Each structure stands twice: as structure tokens, then as C-alpha cells.
Amino acid sequence: MPEMVTLAIDEQEVEVEEGTNVLAAALGAGICIPNLCYLPGLKPTGACRVCIVEVEKNGRTKMTASCTLEAKDGMVIHAHSENVLRARRNIVELLVAEAPESEVLQVLAERIEVEDVRYPERDNDCILCGRCVTACAEIAATGAKGSIGRGMNRHIGLPFYNEEYCQKCYECRERCPMEIAPQSRRDPCGVCGSELSKNEDLIPEMCGDCELD
Amino acid sequence: MDLARVDAILEGRGSEPFDVMEVLQDIQEEFRYLPEDAMRQTAEILQVPLIEVFRLANFYKAFSLKPRGRHLITVCTGTACHVQGARKLGDQVLGQLKVGPGETTQDGAFTVETVNCVGACALAPVVIIDGEYYDHMTPKKLRKLISRIRKVDAQEEETRTNA
């Protein structure tokens, strides 16, 4: 029997197996924490920071990504506090500015009520979320792709930029927020707390990349 | 490229990230750059994804993907050095050797690179030539240093042809 841990997420008691990350714990309990780079069941990378939450400890709070945070007994998590919502909107705003063409990002922005984008548009075709890299390594088990360079010059690529190292399975493309259309098949469930998700008229576009069942 | 030289370097190495780094450093020293085949060999023998090797090779300034010259001149352009006039030093070297930053002279003698801070800010501006650190550099001192290296090289060349 795996050990169980109990934590509180948005004042709801959640029990999960030891080793579960906080994002998975929340989603499993029907608490929506918007996320982007996370691929359920695969190793989280914490690249996009959309899933940030506040962890409360001794009356102080610290903000951190929930997908890379391991659930611990007695943990107190705030996924929808004012601070979190503000920071998350800002993060998504930056992502939209980075890649205004991505429908997935637009839907995500809409869902968490980003009102306008105050940052200059960059028009990139990649936001470095790393989903393709995870998919390549863990789903395709090819492990061909990776992020190359650093700082402003960081980009995703193949060894020696040689296409031959790609097995053309396209597991990566199917998960790239720049390539895929927002998931539209889910009904609005309302659990993420967004007004949009409760509004029948706004389906099918709104529930962006929701991983809730 | 002589893969046996790579194999000799790879002998007995593990596949932890630090092992890969050590191997790459040794290959860099041996060939003065990281040849593609050497990186492939490293990935294969150490059983690490090739992209990991390529990523490291691209990440660190200490590695070069193109052959470097026999002498490496690194001009620090970090904040402290910049304030102390690193740009003039850069202009001096590049002008004297007629290359662009990151390039190698036609005769393969010098490669000029820049780096952002080498952790010796109190000695700014700093220039590193073939692993030796020169502090409080001035364009004049630099010009003399380069000329001297040229002269020594020419003398060596002469003794070699005469021998």
C-alpha cells in the first residue's frame, strides 16, 4: 500500500498518494489550477509557471509552480487567492505577448480573465513550454529534441539541427500550444471558478487546455 | 577526424552529467573544438542522449563548435570590464587581427571570443590569452602581447623549417 498524504487546497481536504504533485492532486479533486506545460502522468518541468499557487507555512506564503511541488502531509495551498490570480494573469499575459498567434494561449487568457496584454508583442512561434521535449523523451522515447542555447537565444532543436534525428512520430506537434487547437470537446464544468466556464454561450472555445475529467 | 583519440578520452568514463562535461572538456582540449563525430561517439559510448551532449556543447562558452585557432583570446565584456573600457580592448584585438568576434584568423592562429564576466572584476578589464589572465588591460599592452605571440610563432616556424 502506498503511503497517503493529506493536504488542503483552497480549504478543501485532499488525500493523495505520496509523491503526487500538487497540481495532479488538485485536478484529481476537481479543483482547477490552470496549467500549460504539464502533461499528466509525465515528469513535470515547471517551465510555464501558469500553475502557480501559494504555499502557506507558519502564516507566511510563498508562490511556486504546483506541478513541480510534491504534496506533503499538512500542506496548505491557495490556488485562487488574489495574489495567485494576479500573478497568473500576468504570466499568461506575457505568454500571449510572446506568441499572439496561439489560440490555446488566447483561450487560456480568456479563461483566467486576462483583460488586455500590456506587453509588446513578440510574435514568436515557440514559448519554450517544453511540452514537445517531454513528449519526445517520454512518449516517443526518442529523446531527440531539447532546448539549446541560453537566455534570449534559447530555442528548441535537434542535435546539429539535423532533421534525421527526428523519427517523425509527431508526438511533439500534437502537444504544442502553437500547433494544436484548444480542446473543445469538454462541457463547461465551472470548477475552475472562471465565470467563462459557466457560460454556455462561450463553448466550445473556452476550456482551453483543461486537464480535468 | 581521428576517432581513436576520442575513444581514448572516453575510456573508463561514466555517464553522469559531470562525466560528460569532463569528456567534452578533454575533447575540446584535444581538437580545439568539438567535432560532430566526437559528440556522437560520446553520446553513444556513454549512453546519454545526443541532444544532452549537443545542449552542453552549445551552453558553455568554453566549448566551440567550430575549430578554434592555435591561440585563444577572450575579452571579458562583463559589467565591470565594460565600465573599464573592454570595448576599446575588443576593438584593438579585432582590428589588429582583422576578425569579427567569435571568429578565427585566416591563418588559424587566433580566435577571438568575448565572455560575460570571468569573476575577476576587481582586476577589470580582463583579457585571457591561452588560459592566462591579464589584468588592468590597455589596448597598448594588448597590441604588444599579440605582436609578441606572433613573433614567437614565427620564430618557432622558422626553427621548424630549418630543422
Ligand code: SF4
Ligand atoms: S515548440 Fe511548441 S511544444 Fe515545443 S516548447 Fe515551443 S511551444 Fe512548447
Ligand code: FES
Ligand atoms: S504547468 Fe506547472 S509550470 Fe507549466
Ligand code: FES
Ligand atoms: S566583468 Fe570582467 S571579470 Fe567580471
